[in-house]
Amino acid sequence: MSDESTNSSAGVVYDKKNPFPSCLKRRVLLNKEGSDKETLHLELCLAGSGLEYRPGDSLAVIPANSPQVVGQVLEAGEFDAGETVELKGGKTKPLGEALATDLNITGITKNVLKKYNAFAQSEKIETLLNPENKAALDDYLRGREVIDMLTDFPLPGLAASDFCGTLRKLLPRLYSIASSPKAHPGEVHLTVAVLRYHSHGRDREGVCSTYTADRVNEGGTMPVFLHYDKNFKLPEDGDTPIIMVGPGTGIAPFRAFVEERAATGAIGKSWLFFGDQHRATDYLYGDEWDRYLAEGRLSRIDLAFSRDQAEKVYVQHRMLEHGAELYTWLRNGAVFYVCGDASRMAKDVHEALISIAEKEGGKSREDAEAWVKQLKADKQYLRDVY
Numbered sequence: 001m002s003d004e005s006t007n008s009s010a011g012v013v014y015d016k017k018n019p020f021p022s023c024l025k026r027r028v029l030l031n032k033e034g035s036d037k038e039t040l041h042l043e044l045c046l047a048g049s050g051l052e053y054r055p056g057d058s059l060a061v062i063p064a065n066s067p068q069v070v071g072q073v074l075e076a077g078e079f080d081a082g083e084t085v086e087l088k089g090g091k092t093k094p095l096g097e098a099l100a101t102d103l104n105i106t107g108i109t110k111n112v113l114k115k116y117n118a119f120a121q122s123e124k125i126e127t128l129l130n131p132e133n134k135a136a137l138d139d140y141l142r143g144r145e146v147i148d149m150l151t152d153f154p155l156p157g158l159a160a161s162d163f164c165g166t167l168r169k170l171l172p173r174l175y176s177i178a179s180s181p182k183a184h185p186g187e188v189h190l191t192v193a194v195l196r197y198h199s200h201g202r203d204r205e206g207v208c209s210t211y212t213a214d215r216v217n218e219g220g221t222m223p224v225f226l227h228y229d230k231n232f233k234l235p236e237d238g239d240t241p242i243i244m245v246g247p248g249t250g251i252a253p254f255r256a257f258v259e260e261r262a263a264t265g266a267i268g269k270s271w272l273f274f275g276d277q278h279r280a281t282d283y284l285y286g287d288e289w290d291r292y293l294a295e296g297r298l299s300r301i302d303l304a305f306s307r308d309q310a311e312k313v314y315v316q317h318r319m320l321e322h323g324a325e326l327y328t329w330l331r332n333g334a335v336f337y338v339c340g341d342a343s344r345m346a347k348d349v350h351e352a353l354i355s356i357a358e359k360e361g362g363k364s365r366e367d368a369e370a371w372v373k374q375l376k377a378d379k380q381y382l383r384d385v386y
């Protein structure tokens with residue numbers, strides 16, 4: 001992947017260094033009432049930016065921290081929001097502003113603890129940092145944030161600039177683009193899972209997903225830039241069949257793919273695997289898929305709603321159920337795409353592909369692995385996982 005840039009109509013280049021203030025035109029909650037999930041569909045404006053994307057690219061969003069979390073950190077460290085601090089690179093600004101827009105004030109790492117302990121000199125932190133105590137350190141870091149570090153190891157009198165020096169930069173977050181520019185000229189759509197959870201006695205939230213959910217109003221702007229992916233693309237030939245596996249927010253690029261193929265009149269067959277918790281509440285873009293199916297723009301859909309029956313069913317189970325057909329599609333040159341959770345889903349889907357090659361192709365485990373590896377090498381098996 002690479003960052004690139006194009007000129008706007010006014011000759012301005014919008015990129016990572018100079019993000020485009022994109023207007024949030026519309027925000028829709030995709031889950032229905034009663035769902036445990038909070039997945040948003042966002043429609044952002046790119047008109048006049050000169051930014052041009054293709055399905056398969058991502059949009060980077062530069063978030064701001066929650067004012068509540070900024071307030072909690074200021075209070076816990078007994079800091080003055082108005083005190084001027086110097087950040088890496090020599091930039092100076094009031095502490096409150098630096099905590100809101102420049103610094104990562106949520107998740108902590110070993111390195112953050114180590115830098116903090118240069119001032120705190122805590123024996124407890126020292127013990128956690130000992131390589132022999134890796135398990136205890138991982139246990140401490142899991143679900144804890146800067147606020148916990150400040151309250152667990154208070155350090156009254158810590159200079160605000162020194163505190164800032166212990167923190168990491170607040171980084172942009174990437175989101176797979178969920179629209180085709182041919183279907184929505186001047187717009188870019190995203191599918192964002194909003195992260196809210198409870199750990200160690202506190203309510204916590206993901207920085208960027210809640211920024212898009214809570215801190216930018218419709219009509220307001222958020223700084224964005226494009227992140228191009230030259231590999232995760234539709235086949236050049238519109239006749240080539242495609243298989244798309246995208247549970248949860250993994251669905252995003254496939255909405256863009258199907259819209260693009262509909263807009264260009266591509267006639268290649270398309271097969272979508274989607275999954276989430278419940279069909280009644282979590283069938284993301286369900287109306288659109290049903291319509292595309294009825295219109296013949298999507299050839300086939302297989303759904304896996306994990307919590308609609310006693311046994312958990314996931315996309316890889318649906319793949320295995322239809323292994324013979326899936327293997328035939330692949331043998332006929334279908335491009336196989338996977339998007340979404342890297343930690344489990346992508347591994348399970350990969351394993352399912354190997355099993356299908358074993359069963360349907362009569363291959364040994366070793367040959368099946370080699371066959372799937374070759375699909376990857378031939379760019380017939382493409383992943384956008386995170």
Ligand SMILES: Cc1cc2nc3c(=O)[nH]c(=O)nc-3n(C[C@H](O)[C@H](O)[C@H](O)COP(=O)(O)OP(=O)(O)OC[C@H]3O[C@@H](n4cnc5c(N)ncnc54)[C@H](O)[C@@H]3O)c2cc1C
Nearest residue numbers: 143173174175176191192193197206207208209249252386
């Ligand atoms: C190429 C790419 C494409 C992506 N596409 C999408 C997309 O289309 N849609 C989408 O929603 N996301 C997508 N993501 C993920 C996205 O970039 C963000 O990582 C995601 O939105 C979370 O960011 P955040 O700032 O809200 O959370 P952060 O503030 O970054 O917090 C996330 C961290 O919170 C902690 N955490 C989360 N849950 C818990 C819990 N239950 N208990 C304890 N700790 C927890 C974990 O440490 C986790 O790493 C994509 C990522 C990549 C790299």
